[in-house]
Amino acid sequence: METVKIKKITALWIVVVLLLFVVSIILGILMRLNQGEIIHHSPVTFYGNMTTHGLTMIGIWFVAGMAGVNYLMQRYVTVSLWPNMTGLIFTAIGVILLWVSTFIGDFHAGWTFLYPLPFKVMWASWATPMFLCSLTVMGVGWLIWSLGMVMQLLKRYSISQVFAWQHFGKNPKVETPPFVLISMITLVGVIASLLAAVVLLILYFMEFFSNSSFVNDALLMKNLTYFFGHTIANEMLYLGLAVLYELFSEVSGRPKWKTTWYIAVSWNLSLVFILTAFFHHLYMDFVQPEGLQIVGQLASYLASLPAAGVTVFSVIIAVYRTKIKWSLTNLLFFIGVAGWVVGGLGALIDATISNNFVLHNTLWVPAHFHTYNVMGNVLFSLAFFHWFAMQFANNNITERFAKTKLGLLILGGAGFLAVFYLGGAESIPRRYSNYPAEFPSAQVLAYVGAIFATVYLIAILFFFLNISKRCVKIMFSSSS
Amino acid sequence: MQTSILILFLILTGLALLVFVYVFMTSKGAKSSGGGIRNALKKRLWFILILFVLLGFTAWVTISKSPYYLFADEAPSQVIHVASMQFAFVLSNNSIDPDSPKGVSSIELPKNELIEFRVTSLDVNHGFAIYDASNRLIAQTQAMPGYVNRLRWKFTEPGIYHILCLEYCGMAHHGMRASITIK
Numbered sequence: 001m002e003t004v005k006i007k008k009i010t011a012l013w014i015v016v017v018l019l020l021f022v023v024s025i026i027l028g029i030l031m032r033l034n035q036g037e038i039i040h041h042s043p044v045t046f047y048g049n050m051t052t053h054g055l056t057m058i059g060i061w062f063v064a065g066m067a068g069v070n071y072l073m074q075r076y077v078t079v080s081l082w083p084n085m086t087g088l089i090f091t092a093i094g095v096i097l098l099w100v101s102t103f104i105g106d107f108h109a110g111w112t113f114l115y116p117l118p119f120k121v122m123w124a125s126w127a128t129p130m131f132l133c134s135l136t137v138m139g140v141g142w143l144i145w146s147l148g149m150v151m152q153l154l155k156r157y158s159i160s161q162v163f164a165w166q167h168f169g170k171n172p173k174v175e176t177p178p179f180v181l182i183s184m185i186t187l188v189g190v191i192a193s194l195l196a197a198v199v200l201l202i203l204y205f206m207e208f209f210s211n212s213s214f215v216n217d218a219l220l221m222k223n224l225t226y227f228f229g230h231t232i233a234n235e236m237l238y239l240g241l242a243v244l245y246e247l248f249s250e251v252s253g254r255p256k257w258k259t260t261w262y263i264a265v266s267w268n269l270s271l272v273f274i275l276t277a278f279f280h281h282l283y284m285d286f287v288q289p290e291g292l293q294i295v296g297q298l299a300s301y302l303a304s305l306p307a308a309g310v311t312v313f314s315v316i317i318a319v320y321r322t323k324i325k326w327s328l329t330n331l332l333f334f335i336g337v338a339g340w341v342v343g344g345l346g347a348l349i350d351a352t353i354s355n356n357f358v359l360h361n362t363l364w365v366p367a368h369f370h371t372y373n374v375m376g377n378v379l380f381s382l383a384f385f386h387w388f389a390m391q392f393a394n395n396n397i398t399e400r401f402a403k404t405k406l407g408l409l410i411l412g413g414a415g416f417l418a419v420f421y422l423g424g425a426e427s428i429p430r431r432y433s434n435y436p437a438e439f440p441s442a443q444v445l446a447y448v449g450a451i452f453a454t455v456y457l458i459a460i461l462f463f464f465l466n467i468s469k470r471c472v473k474i475m476f477s478s479s480s
Numbered sequence: 481m482q483t484s485i486l487i488l489f490l491i492l493t494g495l496a497l498l499v500f501v502y503v504f505m506t507s508k509g510a511k512s513s514g515g516g517i518r519n520a521l522k523k524r525l526w527f528i529l530i531l532f533v534l535l536g537f538t539a540w541v542t543i544s545k546s547p548y549y550l551f552a553d554e555a556p557s558q559v560i561h562v563a564s565m566q567f568a569f570v571l572s573n574n575s576i577d578p579d580s581p582k583g584v585s586s587i588e589l590p591k592n593e594l595i596e597f598r599v600t601s602l603d604v605n606h607g608f609a610i611y612d613a614s615n616r617l618i619a620q621t622q623a624m625p626g627y628v629n630r631l632r633w634k635f636t637e638p639g640i641y642h643i644l645c646l647e648y649c650g651m652a653h654h655g656m657r658a659s660i661t662i663k
């Protein structure tokens with residue numbers, strides 16, 4: 001029974017994520033069109049859309065990763081429905097609260113809601129508490145979901161096994177599947193970031209209810225905000241990687257990947273790097289202790305070693321001169337890894353303090369993080385969605401138009417991202433609803449970005465129709 | 481600076497994408513599923529080692545160029561106090577009273593002298609970013625309430641430099657500006 005229900009809830013997650021994705025992309029295109037002066041929104045509308053777009057995108061790709069990992073976890077441990085269900089209900093409530101606070105209440109403090117901006121009310125006064133409640137609801141729901149998954153893993157594996165510590169030595173007696181290891185590492189990061197969010201929100205509410213007799217420290221709040229924001233945005237990509245480790249070889253018709261000592265070592269290390277890399281968000285706060293700034297640069301650099309040396313390298317050697325059953329699923333994974341690498345290069349450049357001095361909060365920032373989302377993580381999740389939908393399909397005609405879909409996706413994505421990078425190199429600021437006259441190229445770049453993003457949207461609509469048709473069938477099928 | 485960053489990025493991206501395309505082609509052309517790579521572990525460890533050395537070298541070269549160490553051993557010839565607020569910058573030679581901030585939004589500064597900007601905010605976070613006469617971002621620091629960030633800079637070219645806000649601060653964020661004229 002439980003497996004059937006998890007199948008159905010996964011199908012539901014997929015439809016919801018894709019639907020919200022389409023809406024959020026449209027908001028993104030509207031922002032680009034406004035920056036290109038093709039349409040004219042008030043700044044409040046623009047920044048409201050920016051807030052909705054950012055937080056909705058982070059939310060949906062996080063839950064997409066969680067839903068995928070939760071579904072595949074059934075292969076190794078007994079999975080119960082309730083954490084997943086809690087995640088779903090809390091996410092739904094959270095998104096509704098968020099959208100009411102931004103679309104109706106005009107809340108527009110950005111998805112990072114940097115303290116004390118939410119308290120300088122430039123919107124309906126109820127919108128601030130509603131936005132904070134929306135975050136609280138989603139945060140609590142996701143915390144319960146991830147803790148639930150960790151508990152289920154720990155019922156089957158001991159602490160040292162779940163982190164694959166026995167693989168550090170020779171000839172381990174028990175094998176920890178890579179999927180279990182990566183899920184666990186990632187969930188620990190997720191839980192850490194959500195706990196930081198809880199602390200952050202408590203501090204917000206304390207100030208809110210104290211009638212300003214209690215005032216927070218802006219530097220501490222910024223550290224907490226980015227520990228939460230950076231970590232969750234990073235971990236959602238690693239959830240996608242867990243799915244990749246599980247499915248890539250399988251759909252390619254190749255032997256399953258095994259945990260080796262270097263996989264075990266590198267994933268354990270990556271947890272440390274990921275949890276300390278967030279300091280790179282505070283490089284331009286010169287009052288932050290210098291040691292932490294340097295930790296930020298070193299951790300950001302070091303995080304790329306396990307990523308490139310283990311995961312990317314493994315994908316490369318799995319493909320190199322190897323006959324593979326290429327399908328839409330593993331093509332999406334493969335292209336996604338390439339996108340992830342390119343975004344990572346942009347990130348490494350920006351994580352260098354001396355570069356950050358002239359790149360921080362220019363369009364270089366949305367350029368690189370959109371790269372590993374738009375052309376990386378989204379593709380990992382799409383690969384899972386497609387694989388999931390195909391699994392229960394009786395016929396095999398779903399691979400039609402695969403080339404067209406991928407072609408549009410790559411063309412649209414690459415063009416949309418390219419103009420962000422060019423904008424960053426032109427020193428154009430991010431988060432500007434309208435560009436000042438100093439940047440004559442900014443409007444043109446924004447307009448071109450909107451056109452390419454529309455091409456990307458068309459590809460996504462193809463995927464959406466095809467996948468959700470099947471998922472709806474799965475949701476309403478009576479038996480298995 | 482930005483141009484060389486962009487070129488570096490394009491080269492690295494080009495190389496990475498070439499590898500992916502090439503590897504994909506070798507798979508397309510592969511006859512049997514045996515093939516693959518030989519001595520994979522050894523090659524992997526070499527790859528990681530080379531990457532580690534490259535990154536270590538880059539860190540070693542770049543960290544000392546971080547803005548925290550800019551002109552650290554020189555004494556500034558002028559101190560400019562900057563108070564940021566929604567949605568304006570106030571600049572002054574004297575320290576600024578948060579209750580009644582007095583100052584101007586455009587100042588003149590001498591060429592080739594070390595200036596120290598003491599940047600803070602009276603409300604939310606802002607960014608204090610200096611753009612040169614050709615609108616290229618040359619230096620920045622954050623303006624955070626309750627803290628003072630010290631940014632040292634020497635202007636070498638005369639002209640009009642714009643200050644823009646580079647931390648999202650609300651609905652008129654994009655209109656928040658000041659200017660510096662270097663003679």
Ligand code: HEM
Nearest residue numbers: 025028029031032054057058110111373374430431432453
């Ligand atoms: C083709 C699809 C997309 C389009 C057209 C788009 C467009 C945009 C635009 C125009 C901005 C504002 C940039 C600026 O600062 O001026 C933005 C910000 C952002 N986007 Fe996207 N985006 C897309 C996909 C995604 C995806 C897949 C994610 C996944 C995480 C994402 C996450 C964000 C975030 C977190 C922000 C920052 C919001 C803020 O500054 O508060 N976007 N996007």
Ligand SMILES: [Cu+2]
Nearest residue numbers: 606645649656
């Ligand atoms: Cu500002």
